[in-house]
Amino acid sequence: MHTETQSKVSSIAISTAADSQDLTSQQQLLNELGKAIAQVNRIVLGHPDAVRLAFCSLLAGGHVLVEDLPGVGKTTLANALACTLGLEFRRIQFTSDLLPADVVGISVYSQTNERFAFQPGPIFSQIVLADEINRAPPRTQSALLEAMSEEHITVDGKQRELPRPFFVIATQNPVDLAGTWLLPDSQLDRFLLKIKLGYPPAQAERMLLEQPDRQTFLTSAEPILNTDKLQTLIQRANQVHASGALLDYIQALLSASRQHAQISVGLSPRAGLALLRASRAYALLHHRQHILPEDVQAVFVALAGHRVKIIEQHSEQTPDPSQIAQDILHATAVP
Amino acid sequence: MFTGFGIMAKLTKRRPLVQRSVVLWVMATALFAILPHLTRMPILLSAALIAITGWRVSRFYRNPHWLLRTITVLCAVFIISWLYEGLWGRLPGSQLLCCMLVLKCLELNRSRDAMLMVSLSFFVVATWFLFSQSPLTFVYLVTATWLGLTTMIVINRGGTEQSEIRSMFVQGARLAIPAVPLALAMFFLFPRLSVPLWGIQGGELEGVSGLSNSMSPGDISNLFIDDGPAFRVTFSDPQPSQSELYWRGPVLTRFDGKRWTQSIYSSVVTQIKPERENADLSYEIELEPHRRQWLFALDYPAIYPGDSRLGLDYQLRSIRPVSNVRRYQISSDTSFRDNRALNSTLLNESLRIPDHVGRRARRLVAEWQAQDDSTNAIMQRALHHFRDNPFFYRLDALPLLDDPIDEFLFDSKVGYCEHYASAFTFLMRAAGIPARVVTGYQGGFDNGEYFLVRQSDAHAWAEVWLDDEHGWTRVDPTSWVAPNRVQQGSRAVVDVPNWLHAPWLVDMRNQVDKIRHWWNKNIVSFNANRQSRLLQPWGIERVDQRQLLLLLIVLSVIISAIVFWWYRRVDHIQHVDPVVRAYHKLLHRLRHAGIDTPIHAGPQTVMQKVIAYCPDIRQQVENLFNRYIHHRYAAPNISVEEQPQQSNRLALARRLNSFKLPKRR
Numbered sequence A: 001m002h003t004e005t006q007s008k009v010s011s012i013a014i015s016t017a018a019d020s021q022d023l024t025s026q027q028q029l030l031n032e033l034g035k036a037i038a039q040v041n042r043i044v045l046g047h048p049d050a051v052r053l054a055f056c057s058l059l060a061g062g063h064v065l066v067e068d069l070p071g072v073g074k075t076t077l078a079n080a081l082a083c084t085l086g087l088e089f090r091r092i093q094f095t096s097d098l099l100p101a102d103v104v105g106i107s108v109y110s111q112t113n114e115r116f117a118f119q120p121g122p123i124f125s126q127i128v129l130a131d132e133i134n135r136a137p138p139r140t141q142s143a144l145l146e147a148m149s150e151e152h153i154t155v156d157g158k159q160r161e162l163p164r165p166f167f168v169i170a171t172q173n174p175v176d177l178a179g180t181w182l183l184p185d186s187q188l189d190r191f192l193l194k195i196k197l198g199y200p201p202a203q204a205e206r207m208l209l210e211q212p213d214r215q216t217f218l219t220s221a222e223p224i225l226n227t228d229k230l231q232t233l234i235q236r237a238n239q240v241h242a243s244g245a246l247l248d249y250i251q252a253l254l255s256a257s258r259q260h261a262q263i264s265v266g267l268s269p270r271a272g273l274a275l276l277r278a279s280r281a282y283a284l285l286h287h288r289q290h291i292l293p294e295d296v297q298a299v300f301v302a303l304a305g306h307r308v309k310i311i312e313q314h315s316e317q318t319p320d321p322s323q324i325a326q327d328i329l330h331a332t333a334v335p
Numbered sequence B: 001m002f003t004g005f006g007i008m009a010k011l012t013k014r015r016p017l018v019q020r021s022v023v024l025w026v027m028a029t030a031l032f033a034i035l036p037h038l039t040r041m042p043i044l045l046s047a048a049l050i051a052i053t054g055w056r057v058s059r060f061y062r063n064p065h066w067l068l069r070t071i072t073v074l075c076a077v078f079i080i081s082w083l084y085e086g087l088w089g090r091l092p093g094s095q096l097l098c099c100m101l102v103l104k105c106l107e108l109n110r111s112r113d114a115m116l117m118v119s120l121s122f123f124v125v126a127t128w129f130l131f132s133q134s135p136l137t138f139v140y141l142v143t144a145t146w147l148g149l150t151t152m153i154v155i156n157r158g159g160t161e162q163s164e165i166r167s168m169f170v171q172g173a174r175l176a177i178p179a180v181p182l183a184l185a186m187f188f189l190f191p192r193l194s195v196p197l198w199g200i201q202g203g204e205l206e207g208v209s210g211l212s213n214s215m216s217p218g219d220i221s222n223l224f225i226d227d228g229p230a231f232r233v234t235f236s237d238p239q240p241s242q243s244e245l246y247w248r249g250p251v252l253t254r255f256d257g258k259r260w261t262q263s264i265y266s267s268v269v270t271q272i273k274p275e276r277e278n279a280d281l282s283y284e285i286e287l288e289p290h291r292r293q294w295l296f297a298l299d300y301p302a303i304y305p306g307d308s309r310l311g312l313d314y315q316l317r318s319i320r321p322v323s324n325v326r327r328y329q330i331s332s333d334t335s336f337r338d339n340r341a342l343n344s345t346l347l348n349e350s351l352r353i354p355d356h357v358g359r360r361a362r363r364l365v366a367e368w369q370a371q372d373d374s375t376n377a378i379m380q381r382a383l384h385h386f387r388d389n390p391f392f393y394r395l396d397a398l399p400l401l402d403d404p405i406d407e408f409l410f411d412s413k414v415g416y417c418e419h420y421a422s423a424f425t426f427l428m429r430a431a432g433i434p435a436r437v438v439t440g441y442q443g444g445f446d447n448g449e450y451f452l453v454r455q456s457d458a459h460a461w462a463e464v465w466l467d468d469e470h471g472w473t474r475v476d477p478t479s480w481v482a483p484n485r486v487q488q489g490s491r492a493v494v495d496v497p498n499w500l501h502a503p504w505l506v507d508m509r510n511q512v513d514k515i516r517h518w519w520n521k522n523i524v525s526f527n528a529n530r531q532s533r534l535l536q537p538w539g540i541e542r543v544d545q546r547q548l549l550l551l552l553i554v555l556s557v558i559i560s561a562i563v564f565w566w567y568r569r570v571d572h573i574q575h576v577d578p579v580v581r582a583y584h585k586l587l588h589r590l591r592h593a594g595i596d597t598p599i600h601a602g603p604q605t606v607m608q609k610v611i612a613y614c615p616d617i618r619q620q621v622e623n624l625f626n627r628y629i630h631h632r633y634a635a636p637n638i639s640v641e642e643q644p645q646q647s648n649r650l651a652l653a654r655r656l657n658s659f660k661l662p663k664r665r
Helices: A002-014 A020-043 A048-059 A074-085 A100-104 A138-150 A202-210 A214-220 A227-238 A244-259 A269-285 A293-304 A321-331 B002-014 B020-038 B043-057 B066-084 B090-107 B111-130 B135-157 B162-176 B179-189 B219-224 B344-351 B359-371 B375-388 B404-412 B417-430 B483-488 B503-524 B528-532 B545-575 B578-592 B603-613 B615-633 B642-658
Strands: A063-067 A089-093 A105-110 A115-120 A127-131 A152-155 A158-161 A167-172 A191-195 A263-265 B229-235 B246-255 B260-262 B281-287 B301-303 B308-310 B316-318 B326-332 B435-442 B445-447 B450-454 B458-465 B472-475
Touching: A020 A048, A020 A074, A020 A214, A020 A227, A020 A269, A048 A063, A048 A074, A048 A167, A048 A191, A048 A227, A048 A269, A048 A293, A074 A089, A074 A127, A074 A167, A074 A214, A100 A105, A100 A138, A105 A152, A115 A158, A138 A152, A138 A167, A191 A269, A191 A293, A227 A269, A244 A269, A244 A293, A244 A321, A244 B615, A269 A293, A293 A321, A293 B603, B020 B043, B020 B090, B020 B111, B020 B135, B043 B090, B066 B090, B090 B111, B111 B135, B135 B162, B135 B503, B162 B179, B179 B545, B229 B503, B246 B344, B246 B417, B246 B458, B281 B503, B359 B375, B359 B404, B359 B417, B375 B417, B404 B417, B417 B435, B417 B458, B445 B503, B450 B503, B578 B603, B578 B615, B578 B642, B603 B615, B615 B642
Parallel strands: A063 A167, A063 A191, A089 A127, A127 A167
Antiparallel strands: A105 A115, A152 A158, B229 B281, B229 B450, B246 B260, B246 B435, B281 B326, B301 B326, B308 B316, B435 B458, B445 B450, B458 B472
């Protein structure tokens, strides 16, 4: 029912596009995107929303922070994305003794060439899984985060471009906090969305137990998209229309976050831009050429949860930022 | 300087030509503005103006050459100045303005011209105020202003579609309403002149019906058809009976065989007046403008307005012609006798009859005299002559050609009050008894709180000099022929086969006259004197004009501030897209119907909820909401023109407004 109406809306929207040739190719691309999402969902069972948000972040050119317990499928998600998209994938396990050079790479003296040669680190990959990012010392963290925001790194005074698309899935463990360095608020902002996976629903978990190992799915998974197609989709997402009414709505959400009683620092203008970007990508995921308030709402909690600073309340339990983001959403009228 | 002109010219040239619908609106406004003036114009001139208007709106219209336009304008100026012997005065002035307004349409090309024409229309509409201040004029002014404002909106929008006319008028009204408090403030507080500027001129008598200063057969019967009000009377004492209500007007002494005219002595101010103390009947008269000097009163006025004089014949005259509704207080001394000895001049005048008329009448009088010579006997014989012979009181009397006295007395025997008064007076004079004709009004209609005297109540009677004791005595020969005329009013006698006098229509006219009376009493008569006593209820005895002006300025500033604030508010409301307003109303209705639509629910969420509520009309709901979503969130379609988009928007708003949830089983 839902998708039916959505496709109707999109058909109205798309009919306004000038070039019909362009139209069919776009439709094909979107169909392939749909297939890719379906495949990732077959591998990562029981987290369709998280998968959609991950794709959304990917299309918006942003990075994802997955905060969850070990063993709920963070790595599988990253792997599945990489396989399905036909992208290069590396994993970096962050530890307390990890150095920046271990991430970005190092110049090594080559005896044969009699000069230093740059050995690229694991970050030179299209999809990077930064596992347990909060275990690494701040220096290493910031090396990664800088690379994420700049999309290039500078080693030995030389600037080196990172591959495109460049997509980081970082994970952090919220429970086991001993010996960790929490990411500073300013750097959390580098992640477009913060996703929580949680335990899969019972039925999905049952299926997980029943089916063969995930690894077999991963190896048998075929790449559905490729770098070019993904780039085109990212470009398309950027062109999704945001009407005046919708911008009003986003602005209202931003103001509401700044006026909320439990928030000391609300959403920044940059967060607003990120919200718009993510909403665009989310709209495209639903084959739409324009953003609806529902798109904004779908990404808002994941986007605002790690960007607002909650006022510490010593007497009571500190409220959950996601819950507060949800409150803001509920208190703001759709114009 | 020259470059400035160049830019101006370019700007003017670049302005787009006005659409046909704009032309229609502007021409309608102009036509409506000149409509009342057309009734006062020579018929050929008004026909020409209508023809030009018609030509302008026809599809064959082409702009005439500039030379032709110039010649037309000059012709108009020439015709008006020839018709009215100059351009000075309100009649030629206003008619020239009408002509110019209509002729301007020959160069109605750009929106600037259209705006100019509408502004000029406002001015023309206002000039009608110089001619009439009746409630109908007020309604007309309001309507014309409304139409003008609406046209201005249309001009600014560059045209209208058929479907938008209603909303245009609504917008026009919204523009006009904030002006109402300011207009009220101006009405009450703008310092008034004690004499209206346009009241000074008294020469223009056209179109005003009423008595004149002469009388010939047929004059008064013409008035009978006129149902318009002459004046209204409010008695403060118990009112006299109908047959005593003889409202004295011009007294006619001279007779040339056909016409009765006033004596030159009638304007001499009398020295002997009824004593103020003897006044036993007081009343207030509200006189409709007749542009003559005379005021009407019952015999004989003892207390009367300061700016009026009582003549030798006891006719009351105002110093200035009555050109506006005039209210005045009068007290009459009903027992006063005008028995001052006649001097030889007046005696001669009251006896003189021309030799060439009434030979048979003279013979008849001679016969009477031979039998009994006394004044009383002659009078009785004359009155009995009318009663005993087959005389008829009818409106449709034949015109009397050569000898109005003999022809009436012996041949036709059919006539109206002026025939009887004229013949009776002639008979008296033939017998050597001083007599004269008095014109005025007789009776009136009791319209609730006041007495309404219409033009059709115009009457003529005779006055006879009896002797030194009685003096001039009123004799009404009509009352011998048709007693009902005097006892019940003119309508009782004359049976006019005229649908205009259908009872329900007469009743309606009486009701309308009540409105006019209220209007005259409260609006038109609000003069400088009443204005100065404006603040009496608040304990301030008098306000002078400077204080009034100050008060007006202060009040205007306050009102303007409120209006400004109101406009901003309305502006804010108006900026909301009608579709959005309709959508939010729909949400409200849905909530009312029990569908949970919280404020944060997006349109798609709402749609799903509505479909879940009534799956039967799923198609309709989807259609409606998708259209809304598309309108509100999708990229605007560049290829579609702006105008249809506006009508699409209104259509969508209407669809949202008319969406009804089915009853849930």
